[in-house]
Amino acid sequence: MTTSVLTASRTAAAAVLRAVLAHGPLARDAIAELTGISPAGVSRQCASLADLGLLSARPAERPLDRRTAGRPRTELDIAAARHAVFGVHIAHEFATVAVLDLRGRVLASERVPHPGGGPEQVLSGAAARLREFRQRHRGRIPVGLGVACGGWVDPDTGVIVEHSSLGWYDVPAGPVLAELSGLPTRVDGHARALASAEAMFGAARGCGSLAQLFVGNVVDAAIVSGGRLYRGPGSAAGTVAHLPLGAPGTRCACGRSGCFEADAAEWAVTARAGRQSIVDVVGAAGAGDPVALDVLLGRARTIGRAAALLFDVVNPEVLVVAEPGIAELPACLAAVRAEVAARSRGRVEAAKRVLPASFPGRDLLGVAAGAVQLDALYADPHALAGRLAG
Ligand SMILES: [Zn+2]
Known part of the structure; x- marks a missing residue:
């Protein structure tokens, strides 16, 4: 437990809500201890968050101690059954539409393929599924819509500035989906969305700092520091695609060679393994195919070199890698950790802080998208009061 997440929260209400999310159910005195807010202040915040429908009280499971004997002891938890948050994740070949509760659990999710579709077709297809x-x-009050996409995304304008594998430039995905869905909409980059999901609902819950690496067809990173996502001017932070970490001869679309993305992207890995998809490569490696395993281990070592650099530059409490080989095969995670141990200043200690993604493969993209909207709720719950009442 670190206090940095809590002290960085914009409001006392957010601090209380984040403490319950990370460690709940919690009694009021435990919340006071975690947040540094006075017991009277905690009681006030809990009452107002309960009024918003975000917290619910229940009798404590732990036995009464002598101090509280005679007084019923209650604990507070996130009220997860009342609201819904929607998510749209836009990937290279399909969009994922999802509905989540306030604990980031995916209640339903569906893939909408978009082979060769342009932005208008992709966004209207996702909006149609959202309406369903x-x-x-409809029994849940809709809080809003989160949209996540790889590449360079500007959350201030809701514009996908550049997604090279889709060939999208300056696509106003946020305004378009807000119009089509009628939901308040927030948009962010895929790696930042994943980092936010890990910090709220995953293994990095309660950590003040986190680095996230995403390796798919797009390769991206995100940094959480002091409990907040770091974006930088124009929200351009986190570009690691062209770090010179790949095999020197590998040509990249940027015109140089040896770039991280050109070496580790899904299309490059599947081609190298002679398979149709990354799922096939991971399946074959798991079944003992030496070529598929060798290709994935090579990818893991490249990722490990990137992870070692991130440890040296950012020194995060944890570094989460979202990549299917690392999620499925212990040898791939070990290969990443070995590179970090060999190359980073933190050595073996840093290597232990490398973790695979917390969410199962089928939920990962939906959680990321929903997290873009949930991040706003947990940063300042009262700002969304009008929506929470339904
Ligand atoms: Zn490049």
């Missing part, structure tokens, strides 16, 4: 999801979950 809203209808199916």
Whole structure:
């Protein structure tokens, strides 16, 4: 437990809510201890968060101690059954539409393929599926929509500035989806969305700092420091695609060679293994195919070199890698850790702080998208009061 997440929260209400999210259910005195807010202040915040429908009280499971004997002891937890958050994740070949509860659990999710579709077709297809999801979950109050996409995304304008593998430039995905869905919409880059999800609901819960690496068709990173995502001017932080970490001869679309993305991207890995998809490569490696395993281990070592650099530059409490080989095969995670141990200043200690993604493969993209909207809720719950009442 670190206090940096809590002290960085914009409001006392957010501090209380984040403490319950990370460690709940919690009694009021435990919340006071975690947040440094006075017991009277905690009681006030809990009452107002309960009024918003975000916290619920229940009798404590732990036995009464002498101090509180005679007084019923209650604990507070996130009220997860009342609201819904929607998510749209845009990937190279499909969009994922999802509905989540306030604990970031995916209640339903579906893939909408978009082979060769342009932005208008992709966004209207996702919006049509969203309308069905809203209808199916109409018992819950909709808080809003989160949209996540690889490449360079500007959350201030909701514009996908550049997604090279889709060939999208300056696509106003946020305004378009807000219009089509009728939901308040927030957009962010895929790696930042994943980092946010890990910090709220995953293995990095309660950590003040986190580095996230995503390796798919796009290769991206994100940094959480002091409990907040670091974006930098124009939200351009986190570009690691062209770090010179790959095999020197590998040509990259940027015109140089040896770039991280050109070496480790999904399309490059599947071609090297002679398979149709990354799922096939991981499946074959798991079944003992030496070529597939060798290709994935090579990818893991390249990722490990990137992870070692991130440890040296950022020194995060944890570094989460979202990559299917590392998620499925212990040898791939070990290969990443070995590179970090060999190359970073933190050595073996840093290597232990490398973790695979916390969410199962089928939920990962939906959680990332929903987290873009949930991040706003957990940063300042009262700012969303109008929506929470339904
Ligand atoms: Zn490049």
